[in-house]
Amino acid sequence: MPDRIHLEALELSAHLGVTDEERATPQRLTLHLTLEPQRDFRGLEDRIENTADYFVVSRAMQELAAQRPRHLLETLAEEIAQAVLERFPVRAVEVELRKYILSDAAFVAVKLRRESRTGL
Secondary structure, rough: OOEEEEEEEEEEEEEEEOOOHOOOOOOOEEEEEEEEOOOOOHHHHOHHHHHHOOOHHHHHHHHHHHOOOOOOOHHHHHHHHHHHHHHHOOOEEEEEEEEEEOOOOOOEEOOOOOOOOOOO
């Protein structure tokens, strides 16, 4: 198994939903994010610049979610994956994004995995 960094249940706020009414107020979402760094942990030399700084990743994802309204949870999940791959030294990312909208379900979630196309 490759080395991974995992962020569990990062709180996001986003204007998200199919209807104007649903997008009118920000909704609470949670993000579960797994990163596969370009270097395995043995090669980090105890230096933050050799890995994906999870504090910076978490703030960037919160800012991304709040940037603009979206209709679909799937759209935001894809944007998160692409932003991680473009901005941080990772070879792959797994995203699970949860929305708490249905009264008779704990949550609705979308999951995806994307890999870097650069081959780094």
